[in-house]
Amino acid sequence: MTELPLVLLHAFPLDSRMWDAVREPLASHLRVITPDQRGLGRSPLPESPREPSLEDAARDVVALLDKLGLDRVVLGGCSMGGYLAMAVLRLAPERVGGLVLIDTKGSPDTPEAAQTRLDVAARVEREGIAGWLAEANLPNLLAASTREQRPEIVETVREIIESQPPGGVAWTALALRTRPDSLDLLRGCGVPALVIVGEEDPITPVAAASELAGVLDGATLVVLPGAGHLTPLEDPAGVVEAILSWYPATHGE
Incomplete structure (x- = not known):
């Protein structure tokens, strides 16, 4: 039995x-497999007359699977990458x-969060991202202990954010604000699931992760102490252990 490949989708406003x-x-x-999502990292932003939508980013992921000849994968994502994984599940559950x-x-976003994304996109289109986007995001992305005691992680995240194409940042912010509620989708998806969360995550706290795990039948929930919103950067060993411990032959084909 061959284990399914693992596709990992990155957070916003970062890349792979x-x-x-x-x-x-x-x-x-x-x-x-760790692709850059459209408009971020090395992935181009296609011209489109349509309003930004995660459905289009999901189509990119399905097109990548087609290109690689992969019928089924285990789909993983951090923060926005999780939202995109849910969009792929909605588009192509098979x-x-x-x-x-x-x-x-x-x-989905609260009205306040949706307005914040609109404001971010507007500011990016006016000013670009230099000098403010990383600083605005770092306090929410990393645990206080990480920011205070691990400057190398802070600098890595800052460098990744500051290298993003402004057009892709603006497009993604607008796409994220219109994403639908996915709890019912997850409730009926019927696939094995692992939920990982940093104990100090201020954006998607443990309570939100518990809600997510609760709607996914038989899901495994792992809480990583001392980590914030970017657990793959703050506690990579914990993330690796959680995934490998969960990834038994049940995911084979």
């Missing part, structure tokens, strides 16, 4: 480099053999 610390340890056991949802949630 956020998986650097977990990619090699996982790849010694599994086939791991391609998803399992879910790894990291520091994410199934509920």
